[in-house]
Amino acid sequence: MDVAIVGIGIHPFGRTPARSGLQQGAYAARLALKDAGVEWRDIQFAYGGSASAGNADALGNELGLTGIPFINVANGCATGGSSLMAAYNAIKSGEHDLGLVAGFDKHDRGAFNADPLALGLGQWYGEVGLMMTTQFFAMKIQKYMHDYGISADTLARVAEKAFINGSLNPNAWRREPVSAEQVASSMMVNDPLTKFMFCSPAEGGVALVLCRADKAKNYCASPVYLKSAVLKSRRFGSFEVFAPSQALQQVDGPTVDASKAAFEMAGVGPGDIDLSQLQDTESGAEIMHMAENGFCEHGEQEHLIATGATRIGGSMPINTDGGCLANGEPIGASGLRQVYENVLQLRGDAGEHQVPGEPRLGYTHVYGAPGISAVTILQR
Amino acid sequence: MNDIAGVVPMSKQIPIAEGLFTWPAEKPALLGSRCKSCGIAAFPVAESCMACSGQDIAVEALPTRGTLWTWTVQQFMPKPPYHSNETAETFRPYGVGYLELPGGVRVEGRLTENDPEKLHIGMEMDVIFDTWRVEENGDEVISFFFQPVANSGQEA
Numbered sequence: 001m002d003v004a005i006v007g008i009g010i011h012p013f014g015r016t017p018a019r020s021g022l023q024q025g026a027y028a029a030r031l032a033l034k035d036a037g038v039e040w041r042d043i044q045f046a047y048g049g050s051a052s053a054g055n056a057d058a059l060g061n062e063l064g065l066t067g068i069p070f071i072n073v074a075n076g077c078a079t080g081g082s083s084l085m086a087a088y089n090a091i092k093s094g095e096h097d098l099g100l101v102a103g104f105d106k107h108d109r110g111a112f113n114a115d116p117l118a119l120g121l122g123q124w125y126g127e128v129g130l131m132m133t134t135q136f137f138a139m140k141i142q143k144y145m146h147d148y149g150i151s152a153d154t155l156a157r158v159a160e161k162a163f164i165n166g167s168l169n170p171n172a173w174r175r176e177p178v179s180a181e182q183v184a185s186s187m188m189v190n191d192p193l194t195k196f197m198f199c200s201p202a203e204g205g206v207a208l209v210l211c212r213a214d215k216a217k218n219y220c221a222s223p224v225y226l227k228s229a230v231l232k233s234r235r236f237g238s239f240e241v242f243a244p245s246q247a248l249q250q251v252d253g254p255t256v257d258a259s260k261a262a263f264e265m266a267g268v269g270p271g272d273i274d275l276s277q278l279q280d281t282e283s284g285a286e287i288m289h290m291a292e293n294g295f296c297e298h299g300e301q302e303h304l305i306a307t308g309a310t311r312i313g314g315s316m317p318i319n320t321d322g323g324c325l326a327n328g329e330p331i332g333a334s335g336l337r338q339v340y341e342n343v344l345q346l347r348g349d350a351g352e353h354q355v356p357g358e359p360r361l362g363y364t365h366v367y368g369a370p371g372i373s374a375v376t377i378l379q380r
Numbered sequence: 381m382n383d384i385a386g387v388v389p390m391s392k393q394i395p396i397a398e399g400l401f402t403w404p405a406e407k408p409a410l411l412g413s414r415c416k417s418c419g420i421a422a423f424p425v426a427e428s429c430m431a432c433s434g435q436d437i438a439v440e441a442l443p444t445r446g447t448l449w450t451w452t453v454q455q456f457m458p459k460p461p462y463h464s465n466e467t468a469e470t471f472r473p474y475g476v477g478y479l480e481l482p483g484g485v486r487v488e489g490r491l492t493e494n495d496p497e498k499l500h501i502g503m504e505m506d507v508i509f510d511t512w513r514v515e516e517n518g519d520e521v522i523s524f525f526f527q528p529v530a531n532s533g534q535e536a
């Protein structure tokens with residue numbers, strides 16, 4: 001049984017002091033239900049997650065207690081992707097016809113605090129200052145720039161593009177364009193990455209209503225079909241965050257594995273994709289993820305980005321809603337934001353940030369600690 | 381000296397974690413584990429092999445000189461669990477990198493150098509052991525650092 005997305009809802013990202021994370025999730029869920037023309041009591045199952053704003057199944061307290069199986073998902077930055085994959089499988093298996101996926105969060109300012117013990121590491125690792133995701137991304141792009149000739153200018157252009165796209169998206173947090181020069185000259189955080197090249201923890205909520213593809217038209221005039229939803233974890237030898245050591249021989253990371261599996265499942269290739277949302281927790285990640293997801297060869301990003309290929313009007317638009325850089329990263333909601341954006345684009349409803357040419361296939365990718373990736377391919 | 385140790389409390393040197401490196405030792409070294417089935421090494425010592433799931437493991441001292449595989453400089457002071465003697469005022473940015481140890485693994489650690497101009501991929505570095513912080517009772521907590529080998533500044 002194929003699976004369709006028939007309802008989408010979002011609570012604007014950024015900072016909303018007046019609403020808890022849970023309330024932002026409920027706001028998004030109500031919009032998604034309304035978009036699909038269904039009531040909460042029609043929903044047969046739900047998956048959801050939040051990292052810092054409580055259990056997703058507490059949404060029942062906001063929306064009503066209907067007795068459905070509501071499963072809390074916790075998988076770091078891939079929480080939304082994991083919820084979606086689980087919901088996809090629940091419908092694909094024939095077990096259920098109609099379900100809801102929700103993600104929301106509300107984080108404190110500043111870098112995320114990570115607990116070494118929770119990740120199976122010694123306390124010493126955090127004590128000496130190695131327990132920082134930002135360091136990993138900086139070291140990964142440092143090596144990548146060295147190996148494939150990517151320049152610091154390209155890092156700045158990725159952030160510049162994100163803020164341009166964010167300025168066109170009414171639900172984005174950062175709505176002011178920032179020039180590449182401003183990005184490059186902002187405070188250095190982890191060489192070679194500056195302050196404006198990193199996303200910040202934030203707030204927001206997203207919800208999606210999924211149903212059996214053969215019933216999609218009952219709910220939605222323009223359903224979008226989930227052609228694949230894949231989650232992979234790291235194999236031995238891939239270079240990952242929070243690794244006190246790594247093998248001398250490297251293998252492909254979970255992004256490459258998830259991407260290949262998703263393309264195979266959907267029966268399409270990278271050249272068929274009209275737009276993509278790729279995890280851009282910092283500028284370097286977007287660059288590396290372009291190649292890891294199969295959209296270019298390693299090193300080609302330098303030319304592609306300089307010539308505007310990844311902009312909304314370019315040949316491979318990436319992070320058309322401003323990505324994590326312009327939206328911030330409410331962990332539970334972030335991956336679902338990408339899916340929300342692709343559905344909006346495939347419906348032709350993205351307004352000022354609409355990709356021209358009536359896009360048909362959209363791609364999403366998230367990456368999370370300590371080495372997991374989730375990919376979806378959506379088709380109009 | 382030993383005879384008057386009881387008069388003035390002597391500070392001790394204690395490793396930041398047991399089993400991370402040989403200590404005390406004349407020539408201390410990081411300790412890794414090597415899988416007897418597949419030969420893969422890991423740091424710190426693991427009880428099973430992440431490569432093949434094997435549980436037959438030997439502990440070995442890792443090489444003390446290697447090449448810098450990648451690096452960054454941490455420009456702001458991390459929040460806890462970061463635990464040093466620094467304050468926001470005395471914090472100094474620090475280098476972080478992976479040192480590729482021949483025949484072993486790439487180990488992540490702090491660098492003694494924090495000037496981006498003096499760091500580059502491929503440079504030789506030594507694993508050294510030094511005081512990381514001093515506890516309230518005067519004990520010195522020892523950790524490991526990677527230090528550029530003198531005159532290995534030029535990349536080939």
Ligand SMILES: [Zn+2]
Binds near residue numbers: 420431
């Ligand atoms: Zn093994």
